[in-house]
Amino acid sequence: MSAPANIAIVGGGPAGAFAASLLAGAGRNVTLFDERMAWEKPCGGGLTAKALDRYPFLRDNLQPKKIVRRVEMSLLGGPRVHFDLRDPVYVYSRHTLNQMLLDRASAAGARLVQERITSIEPNWKLRGTHETYAADFLVIASGARTPFSGFGLPQSQADTSMTLGYFVPGARDTMDLEFQPGLEGYLWIFPRDTHASVGICGTLLREPSSKMKERLHDYMRRHQLQTESARFYSHRLPALRRESLHNLRAAGENWAAAGDAAGLVDPITGEGLFYALRSAELLADAIKGNRVAEYPRALRNEFGRDLEFGARIAPRFFHGNFLGASVLARMIQFTARSATYSALIQDLFAGSQGYLGLKRRLYKNLGRTLGEIAASFFRTTSR
Numbered sequence: 311m312s313a314p315a316n317i318a319i320v321g322g323g324p325a326g327a328f329a330a331s332l333l334a335g336a337g338r339n340v341t342l343f344d345e346r347m348a349w350e351k352p353c354g355g356g357l358t359a360k361a362l363d364r365y366p367f368l369r370d371n372l373q374p375k376k377i378v379r380r381v382e383m384s385l386l387g388g389p390r391v392h393f394d395l396r397d398p399v400y401v402y403s404r405h406t407l408n409q410m411l412l413d414r415a416s417a418a419g420a421r422l423v424q425e426r427i428t429s430i431e432p433n434w435k436l437r438g439t440h441e442t443y444a445a446d447f448l449v450i451a452s453g454a455r456t457p458f459s460g461f462g463l464p465q466s467q468a469d470t471s472m473t474l475g476y477f478v479p480g481a482r483d484t485m486d487l488e489f490q491p492g493l494e495g496y497l498w499i500f501p502r503d504t505h506a507s508v509g510i511c512g513t514l515l516r517e518p519s520s521k522m523k524e525r526l527h528d529y530m531r532r533h534q535l536q537t538e539s540a541r542f543y544s545h546r547l548p549a550l551r552r553e554s555l556h557n558l559r560a561a562g563e564n565w566a567a568a569g570d571a572a573g574l575v576d577p578i579t580g581e582g583l584f585y586a587l588r589s590a591e592l593l594a595d596a597i598k599g600n601r602v603a604e605y606p607r608a609l610r611n612e613f614g615r616d617l618e619f620g621a622r623i624a625p626r627f628f629h630g631n632f633l634g635a636s637v638l639a640r641m642i643q644f645t646a647r648s649a650t651y652s653a654l655i656q657d658l659f660a661g662s663q664g665y666l667g668l669k670r671r672l673y674k675n676l677g678r679t680l681g682e683i684a685a686s687f688f689r690t691t692s693r
């Protein structure tokens with residue numbers, strides 16, 4: 311196959327904008343379409359050390375962001391722990407993050423067109439609300455609400471989580487994560503520069519969004535967060551089942567999908583920004599090397615197997631039991647009482663501990679973890 315002369319990218323979120331900057335920077339003729347360009351996409355906006363280490367420009371810039379070091383994690387009606395992160399999470403407003411990535415794409419020479427693409431016709435004729443465009447190669451980076459079926463993301467409800475939340479004005483420093491019995495997901499407060507992103511994620515297969523909204527409002531009341539001055543949001547979050555990840559079709563003849571549009575989101579934490587950026591980078595490398603057919607394998611080798619394993623253990627993580635209590639309760643208790651276990655949680659927050667090696671590490675350290683927990687009980691009772 312010859313190198314594509316004209317590359318069209320549909321979607322200017324992190325995946326599309328980053329792919330555009332890398333491809334245009336390599337001298338390719340790139341046109342990026344986004345119906346809104348930079349916008350406050352519903353999101354926590356949290357970037358883990360895994361993303362910050364790989365893309366240092368996300369750490370080293372003058373853009374407004376919140377560097378979060380303190381975390382509070384709890385199970386409703388159960389244990390609670392707070393701790394300081396070894397590697398802080400950087401939290402951006404999505405408008406800021408998207409604008410920064412779009413500016414890089416434009417500076418690299420990509421053409422940015424504000425346009426909604428309404429249909430993709432044979433031979434990559436893209437019909438927009440204003441004009442029709444032609445391309446040789448198509449990058450689908452249109453996110454979780456992608457209207458284009460048959461490219462990447464499965465459209466089934468079983469592969470989707472729902473998120474609801476508010477942008478609440480005001481400054482705070484601590485990131486809060488709350489799990490609740492029966493909820494396959496969690497609630498969060500992510501502090502940002504001038505406001506906080508507060509929300510809930512969960513699968514609609516288990517409960518309707520009205521019930522999720524009740525949980526969210528109760529959580530906000532308990533945290534003294536007002537809804538009156540806040541802006542409501544809701545959005546889909548890809549949550550692919552193991553088999554859907556395994557059978558994912560991320561590329562075909564003269565097209566490839568990246569980011570949420572390819573379903574690349576951590577099935578337990580909902581982290582998607584790293585996968586959007588890294589899939590864009592892998593795709594840009596494949597296009598530049600003229601080997602797009604190898605892109606799905608590159609995804610799989612890099613993190614696809616890990617995400618698959620995460621999808622397999624997700625139900626056990628949220629609903630399972632371990633040593634006579636829920637896995638969630640044990641996770642919080644162990645974090646509070648064992649330095650060995652707490653180090654593992656730090657690595658999960660940083661993104662340096664994948665799911666594949668998790669079980670081995672847990673079992674290898676179980677004796678030491680339980681010893682530390684027992685010692686911590688003696689310390690508490692002898693005080």
Ligand SMILES: Cc1cc2nc3c(=O)[nH]c(=O)nc-3n(C[C@H](O)[C@H](O)[C@H](O)COP(=O)(O)OP(=O)(O)OC[C@H]3O[C@@H](n4cnc5c(N)ncnc54)[C@H](O)[C@@H]3O)c2cc1C
Nearest residue numbers: 321323324325344345353354355356427453569570582583
């Ligand atoms: C509530 C919530 C909280 C989250 N929190 C976090 C977090 O803290 N950390 C994290 O890592 N991940 C988080 N995620 C996941 C993260 O938001 C996504 O993984 C990430 O935005 C994916 O980037 P993307 O570029 O693939 O898609 P998007 O960011 O969704 O970008 C897609 C773009 O395509 C455009 N578009 C769509 N259709 C068309 C069309 N037809 N024509 C033209 N343009 C179109 C849209 O305008 C949009 O700009 C969260 C997700 C949700 C929903």
